[in-house]
Amino acid sequence: MAGEARAEGLGKAGQLDFPRPLTTVDVVIFAILDDRLGVLLVQRPAGDGEPFPLSLALPGGFVDVAKDRDLAACAARKLKEKTGVTSPYLEQLGSWGSAVRDPRGWSATHAYFALIPEEAGVLTPDARWFPIRDGRLKERLAFDHGDILATAIQRLRNKVEYTSLPAYLMPAEFTLPDLQRVYEIVLDRPLEKSAFRTRILSADMIEPVAKMRRGPNRPAQLYRLKKGREPVYFVRTFNPPE
Amino acid sequence: MAGEARAEGLGKAGQLDFPRPLTTVDVVIFAILDDRLGVLLVQRPAGDGEPFPLSLALPGGFVDVAKDRDLAACAARKLKEKTGVTSPYLEQLGSWGSAVRDPRGWSATHAYFALIPEEAGVLTPDARWFPIRDGRLKERLAFDHGDILATAIQRLRNKVEYTSLPAYLMPAEFTLPDLQRVYEIVLDRPLEKSAFRTRILSADMIEPVAKMRRGPNRPAQLYRLKKGREPVYFVRTFNPPE
DNA sequence: CACACTTAGTTGTACAGTCCAACTTATTTA
DNA sequence: TAAATAAGTTGGACTGTACAACTAAGTGTG
Numbered sequence: 001m002a003g004e005a006r007a008e009g010l011g012k013a014g015q016l017d018f019p020r021p022l023t024t025v026d027v028v029i030f031a032i033l034d035d036r037l038g039v040l041l042v043q044r045p046a047g048d049g050e051p052f053p054l055s056l057a058l059p060g061g062f063v064d065v066a067k068d069r070d071l072a073a074c075a076a077r078k079l080k081e082k083t084g085v086t087s088p089y090l091e092q093l094g095s096w097g098s099a100v101r102d103p104r105g106w107s108a109t110h111a112y113f114a115l116i117p118e119e120a121g122v123l124t125p126d127a128r129w130f131p132i133r134d135g136r137l138k139e140r141l142a143f144d145h146g147d148i149l150a151t152a153i154q155r156l157r158n159k160v161e162y163t164s165l166p167a168y169l170m171p172a173e174f175t176l177p178d179l180q181r182v183y184e185i186v187l188d189r190p191l192e193k194s195a196f197r198t199r200i201l202s203a204d205m206i207e208p209v210a211k212m213r214r215g216p217n218r219p220a221q222l223y224r225l226k227k228g229r230e231p232v233y234f235v236r237t238f239n240p241p242e
Numbered sequence: 243m244a245g246e247a248r249a250e251g252l253g254k255a256g257q258l259d260f261p262r263p264l265t266t267v268d269v270v271i272f273a274i275l276d277d278r279l280g281v282l283l284v285q286r287p288a289g290d291g292e293p294f295p296l297s298l299a300l301p302g303g304f305v306d307v308a309k310d311r312d313l314a315a316c317a318a319r320k321l322k323e324k325t326g327v328t329s330p331y332l333e334q335l336g337s338w339g340s341a342v343r344d345p346r347g348w349s350a351t352h353a354y355f356a357l358i359p360e361e362a363g364v365l366t367p368d369a370r371w372f373p374i375r376d377g378r379l380k381e382r383l384a385f386d387h388g389d390i391l392a393t394a395i396q397r398l399r400n401k402v403e404y405t406s407l408p409a410y411l412m413p414a415e416f417t418l419p420d421l422q423r424v425y426e427i428v429l430d431r432p433l434e435k436s437a438f439r440t441r442i443l444s445a446d447m448i449e450p451v452a453k454m455r456r457g458p459n460r461p462a463q464l465y466r467l468k469k470g471r472e473p474v475y476f477v478r479t480f481n482p483p484e
Numbered sequence: 485c486a487c488a489c490t491t492a493g494t495t496g497t498a499c500a501g502t503c504c505a506a507c508t509t510a511t512t513t514a
Numbered sequence: 515t516a517a518a519t520a521a522g523t524t525g526g527a528c529t530g531t532a533c534a535a536c537t538a539a540g541t542g543t544g
Contacts, residue, residue: 016346019307020262023339023350063339065261065348070340095337095352097265097305098312104258106307108265110337110350177521194523195502217520218510236478236501236530419492436494437531444530459491460539478501478530488543495536501529508523514516 021097022107025074026060026145028093028152029083029114031129032169032182038129039149040082044142051103052142058149059127060109075112084122089115089168089231093152101144109143113152115168135188160186164205164232167225175213175220176200203232263339264349267316268302268387270335270394271325271356273371274411274424280371281391282324286384293345294384300391301369302351317354326364331357331410331473335394343386351385355394357410377430402428406447406474409467417455417462418442445474 029040046053059082068074072090080086090112097108130137135153140146159165166182180196200206207226212219271282288295301324310316314332322328332354339350372379377395382388401407408424422438442448449468454461 016264018304021265021305021307022258023263023265062260063263063348063350065263065341068341071337071350092336094334095313097352099307099310106305108305108313108350108352110339175521192503193521194504197522198501214511215520216512217518218512218522220521417492434532435492436533439493440530456540457491458541459489460493460541462492486544489541491538491540493536493538495534497533497535499530499532501531503528504526506524506526509521511519511521513518 019106022102022105023063024060024107024109025063025071025078025112026058026109026148027075027078027082027112027114028058028149029079029116030152030156030169031116031118031120032185033118033129033131035181035185037132037153037185039132039137039152040123040127041130041139041141042082042127055142056130056139057142058111058145071110072112075110075114079112079114082124082127083116083120085114085116085120088120089165093148093155096144096148098144109148111148111152113155115156115165117169117171119171157186162234162236164200164203164229167205167229167231170225173209173211173222173224175222177220179206179223199234203234205229205232261348264344264347265305266302266349266351267305267313267320267354268300268351268390269317269320269324269332269354269356270300270391271321271358272394272398272411273358273360273362274427275360275371275373277423277427279374279395279427281374281379281394282365282369283372283381283383284324284369297384298372298381299384300353300387313352314354317352317356321354321356324366324369325358325362327356327358327362330362331407335390335397338386338390340386351390353390353394355397357398357407359411359413361413399428403479404476406442406445406471409447409471409473412467415451415453415464415466417464419462421448421465441476445476447471447474 031038031040040059041056042059044050044052044055044057059078061078063071063074068077072092075090076086079088079090091114093111093113095108095110097106099106101107101109130139132153135157137146137149141149156165160183166179166186169182170179176197179200180191180193183196184191205226206223209222209224211222213222273280273282282301283298284301286292286294286297286299301320303320305313305316310319314334317332318328321330321332333356335353335355337350337352339348341348343349343351372381374395377399379388379391383391398407402425408421408428411424412421418439421442422433422435425438426433447468448465451464451466453464455464
C-alpha cells in the first residue's frame with residue numbers, strides 16, 4: 001500500500017539510494033472569534049487513495065521542492081493560501097514523524113503555529129473556524145493532528161503566561177480591557193486588572209492612539225502595537241492557578 | 243548533482259509521484275567538561291560524493307525507515323551510538339529545511355538536544371567534546387549546523403533561567419554549590435547563593451543522600467535527583483543581566 | 485594548639501511585582 | 515439627578531529575589 005521513494009543515487013558513492021520519508025508542513029492557525037479561541041481547519045479531499053477522506057485536518061501539505069525555498073516559506077505559503085494573511089506571528093512548533101502516522105508510508109511533518117487577528121481572515125471556502133473549549137477541540141482530526149493541536153494549545157497557553165503573544169491576536173486598535181480579555185480567554189482564568197495593566201504598560205509594547213472607545217459607560221483608551229516589536233518576555237509568570 | 247527521489251505512485255490517485263526531500267535527524271549533545279559547557283561533534287566522512295568532507299558536524303544522519311519507529315527513537319539511537327547513553331534528557335529543538343542547506347538536494351533535518359552527565363560519556367572514536375566559550379563555538383560546522391547549535395545554546399540558556407534543566411548535566415551525586423556552578427557556567431554570570439538555594443530546595447526536585455562531600459574546608463551536603471522528576475518550571479526568572 | 489583561611493550554609497533588610505480589595509472617574513440611561 | 519456600569523487608580527499584604535553580613539565546619543601553618 002505505501003508508496004516507496006528511492007533516490008537515483010550519486011554514481012560512485014550511491015549513498016542516497018534508500019527510501020525517503022514523505023515531508024509535509026502543517027499550520028495551526030489561531031484567532032479569537034466570538035469571545036473564544038478558534039483554530040482553522042480544512043476538510044480532507046475525498047479522492048481515491050486519499051487518507052482520511054473528508055476528515056477534518058490542519059491546513060498543510062507536501063513540501064514543494066520547486067516552489068518552497070525553505071520550511072518557513074512553505075508554512076507562510078500555506079497560511080496565505082488559506083487565509084490571505086501575509087505577515088502574522090508564525091512560529092515553529094515542532095515536528096512529528098513516524099512509520100504509522102500516515103497510511104501512505106513513513107512521513108514527517110513540520111508543524112508551525114500562527115496567530116492572526118480575527119478580522120484578517122479572508123478564508124478559502126474549504127476552511128472553517130472551530131472553537132477550543134476547555135483547552136480542547138471537540139472534533140477528531142485526521143492523522144496525528146489532534147496531538148499537534150494539543151501541543152500547540154499547550155505551547156500557546158504556556159507562553160501567554162509570560163509573553164506578549166496575545167497581542168498578535170488583536171485587531172489594529174484595541175483597549176487594555178480587550179487585551180486582558182484575550183489573555184483570559186487563552187488562559188481560561190481571570191487575571192488581576194491592576195497587575196495586568198502595570199505589566200503591559202511597563203513593557204513598552206503598545207502605544208496609545210488619540211482615540212477612545214466609546215460605549216454605554218466610561219470610554220476606554222485605544223492602543224496599537226508598536227511597530228516591529230518582537231514578542232516581549234516578562235520575568236515572572238502571572239500567578240499560576242495553584 | 244542533486245539526487246532526486248520520486249515515489250512509485252499510488253495507481254489511480256498517483257499523488258505521491260513527486261520529488262521528496264531528504265530527511266535527517268541531528269542531535270546537539272551538551273555536557274559539562276572541565277568547568278565549561280561542551281558539545282559533542284563528529285568529523286564528516288571523506289568518501290566520494292560526501293558533502294563537507296572531514297568537516298566537523300553534529301552527530302546525526304538519515305532517518306532509517308526500516309529501523310526507526312519515529313523521530314525521537316531515531317534521535318535516541320544516534321545519541322546511544324555516539325555516547326552509549328540511553329536515558330538522558332532529550333528534547334526536540336526544531337527543524338531546519340531548505341533547498342540549499344545540503345548540496346545533495348532539498349533536505350530537512352529534525353534537531354534534538356540532549357543533556358548528559360559528563361561521566362556518562364563512553365564515546366565512539368570519531369566523536370569529541372568541544373568547549374563553548376562566550377556562548378559560541380569557535381569551530382565552523384558543516385551544513386547549517388552552526389545555526390542549529392546557536393539555537394540550541396540560546397534555548398538552553400533561556401530555559402536555565404527558569405527551569406531545573408541543569409540538573410540533567412549533573413553526576414548522580416552532587417552538592418548545591420556544584421549545581422549552582424553549572425547554572426553559572428551555562429548562564430555565564432554569577433548567581434546569588436541564598437536565592438539559588440531557596441529556589442532549588444523548595445522545588446522538591448532533589449533529595450539529600452546520607453553523605454557529605456569532604457574537601458579542604460567545610461564539608462557540603464550531597465544530593466541526588468529525585469526519581470522520575472520532570473523538569474521543574476519556576477515562576478520567576480533569575481534576575482536578568484541588566 | 486591557636487588562628488588564619490576557605491568554602492558551606494543562614495539570616496535579615498530592602499525591593500520589586502503580583503494579589504486583593506476598595507476606591508475614584510467618566511459615561512449612558514432611567 | 516441618581517443609578518448602573520465599566521475604566522482606571524490606589525494602597526496594604528504577600529512572595530520571592532538582591533544584597534550583604536553573618537555563623538559553621540573543616541584544613542593548613544607558625
